[in-house]
Amino acid sequence: MWLTSSSIGRKVVMSVSGSALVLFLTFHMLMNLVYVYDVAVDTPAGEHYYDKVCEFLGTNWYALIATAGLAFLVLVHLVFAFILTAQNYKARGKDRYAVSGQQPVHWAAKNMLVLGIIIILGMLLHLKDFWYNMMFAELADKEGQFAPTAGYDWISLVFACPVTVCIYAVWFCAIWYHLTHGIWSSMQTLGLNGKVWLDRWICISYVWATVVVLGFASVVVAAIVHNGGFTGC
Amino acid sequence: MGKESFLNVNLKVWRQRGPKEKGEFKTYRVEHVSTEMSFFEMMDTLNEQLINKHEEPIVFDHDCREGICGTCSLYINGRPHGIDNAITTCQLHMRKFTNECTITVEPWRSAGFPVIRDLMVDRSAFDKIQQAGGYTSINCGAAQDANAILISKVDADEAMDSASCIGCGACVAACKNGSAMLFVSAKVSQFALLPQGRVEAARRAKAMVAKMDELGFGNCTNTRACEMECPKSVKISNIARLNREFIKAKLAD
Numbered sequence A: 001m002w003l004t005s006s007s008i009g010r011k012v013v014m015s016v017s018g019s020a021l022v023l024f025l026t027f028h029m030l031m032n033l034v035y036v037y038d039v040a041v042d043t044p045a046g047e048h049y050y051d052k053v054c055e056f057l058g059t060n061w062y063a064l065i066a067t068a069g070l071a072f073l074v075l076v077h078l079v080f081a082f083i084l085t086a087q088n089y090k091a092r093g094k095d096r097y098a099v100s101g102q103q104p105v106h107w108a109a110k111n112m113l114v115l116g117i118i119i120i121l122g123m124l125l126h127l128k129d130f131w132y133n134m135m136f137a138e139l140a141d142k143e144g145q146f147a148p149t150a151g152y153d154w155i156s157l158v159f160a161c162p163v164t165v166c167i168y169a170v171w172f173c174a175i176w177y178h179l180t181h182g183i184w185s186s187m188q189t190l191g192l193n194g195k196v197w198l199d200r201w202i203c204i205s206y207v208w209a210t211v212v213v214l215g216f217a218s219v220v221v222a223a224i225v226h227n228g229g230f231t232g233c
Numbered sequence B: 001m002g003k004e005s006f007l008n009v010n011l012k013v014w015r016q017r018g019p020k021e022k023g024e025f026k027t028y029r030v031e032h033v034s035t036e037m038s039f040f041e042m043m044d045t046l047n048e049q050l051i052n053k054h055e056e057p058i059v060f061d062h063d064c065r066e067g068i069c070g071t072c073s074l075y076i077n078g079r080p081h082g083i084d085n086a087i088t089t090c091q092l093h094m095r096k097f098t099n100e101c102t103i104t105v106e107p108w109r110s111a112g113f114p115v116i117r118d119l120m121v122d123r124s125a126f127d128k129i130q131q132a133g134g135y136t137s138i139n140c141g142a143a144q145d146a147n148a149i150l151i152s153k154v155d156a157d158e159a160m161d162s163a164s165c166i167g168c169g170a171c172v173a174a175c176k177n178g179s180a181m182l183f184v185s186a187k188v189s190q191f192a193l194l195p196q197g198r199v200e201a202a203r204r205a206k207a208m209v210a211k212m213d214e215l216g217f218g219n220c221t222n223t224r225a226c227e228m229e230c231p232k233s234v235k236i237s238n239i240a241r242l243n244r245e246f247i248k249a250k251l252a253d
Helices: A007-041 A049-057 A061-091 A112-131 A135-140 A151-158 A162-189 A195-227 B039-052 B124-133 B153-163 B170-174 B181-192 B201-214 B225-229 B237-252
Strands: B006-015 B024-034 B074-076 B102-107 B115-117
Touching: A007 A049, A007 A061, A007 A151, A007 A162, A007 A195, A007 B201, A007 B237, A049 A151, A061 A112, A112 A151, A112 A162, A151 A195, A162 A195, A162 B237, A195 B237, B024 B039, B124 B181, B124 B201, B153 B181, B170 B181, B170 B225, B181 B201, B181 B225, B181 B237, B201 B237
Parallel strands: B006 B102
Antiparallel strands: B006 B024, B074 B102
C-alpha cells in the first residue's frame, strides 16, 4: 500500500488528515462565533442561539459518526507524525553537526511535532472541559452543573478561570504556528503548488491560521466580557 | 578586484580514518592565508603543512573547482558549501572570512551519505537513484531538427533550471530529515517537463522514489532548508511536481 510504504504516501496521509482537521477547526470556529453573537446582543437566558446549535448537533448519529471520524483523523495524523519523525531521525545518521541551524528556516517548520504535542495536550483539556460535560454527559445520562446542551453556560464557566485562559492562549499560539506551516505544506505535498502558488499558499496559510485563531480567541474574550472579568477557577 | 590581504585562521576539522572508525574534531592553524585564495587552496595549504610534518593530510572531495561538477561537499560553519549563497565549496573564497576566525569543517551528515574518510562521504546513493529511472530509455538516433518537437520557452527554461542540479547532496546535508527530495524532484522534473520525458514520467517517478526510500533518506517536511542551500538554486516547486507525478502514477495503477 503506497500510502504507508512510500515516503510521499505517508506525507499524503499527513496532508489529507491535516487538511480535514483544518476544515473541522474552521467549522468549529464558525460555530463558536454564535456564542460571541449571543454575548454581543445579550440574548436572554434560555434563548441563547449557541445552545440551539449545541442542541442541533447534540448526540444524533451524524454527530457521533463525525466525532468518531474526527478522533480517527487525529489518531492517524498523530501516529504518522511519530512514524515520520522516527524515520527522519534515523535518516540523519548517527553523528550530528557540531554547528547547525544556520539556515533561516521557519520556526514552525522545524517544530511541527512539538507544536502538535502541545495541540494534543490542549485538546485533551478541551475535551475534558466541554466534550465530557456535553456530548459524553448526554450519552451517559450524567448529571452536571449545567444541562449538556447549555453550551453558553459551559463556555462562560470554563473561561471564568484565569489559569484556563492562559493555557488556552498557549494552545491557540501552538495551533497558529502549526497551521501557518501545515496548510501550505499540505498543498505542497499534494502537488497543488508551483513557483507562482508557493507564495500564495503561504499567504493563505497565515491568513487562514490567523482568522481561525482570532475566531477562537474572540470566544474567550466574549466569555470574559460576559463574566465581567475572571470570577474564579 | 579588492586589495589582497592576509588572514590567520583556525580550523576545526572532522577527522575520521574510515567508515567504521570513530571520528573527532582536530584543530589546525593556517597562517598568512591570502584573501584571494579559494577555500580549497587554503585546505591545500593546510595539507601541505601536514605532509611536511609527516601527518596524514585531510581527505576531501573536489574535482572541477569551477562549481559545475558537484563533487565538493564540505559543511562549513553550519552550512553546506559555506557561508555564501548559491555557490559550491570550490567557489568559496577566503575573503568571506575574518582574521583569527575559527572555521568548523564537517562532512555531509546523513545516513544516506556514510563517511568514507575525514570529509569525504559516499554519495553513490545518488547514482543508484539516478540509475533507477533518471533517464529516457528510447533510442534517440541522430539529432533531430530543433523544430521537430515544439516546446514552450517556459517549459524549456524550467526543465533547464531543474537540470542544473549537479547532484552535490547539499540538499540532503542541509535537511534536518536527511531527505533527498530536492535532488530526486529535480531529476524527475527535467524530464517530466519535456515531451520526450513524459512517455516514462510515471514509471520514472515511482522507481526513483522507491529507490530513494530504500536507501534510507528521510521524509520531506517542507522546511525549505534544501532550496536555501542549493548551489544551483533549484526550487522546491520541483518537489511539488514530483509529488504530483508520483501521486498521479500511483492513482493510475
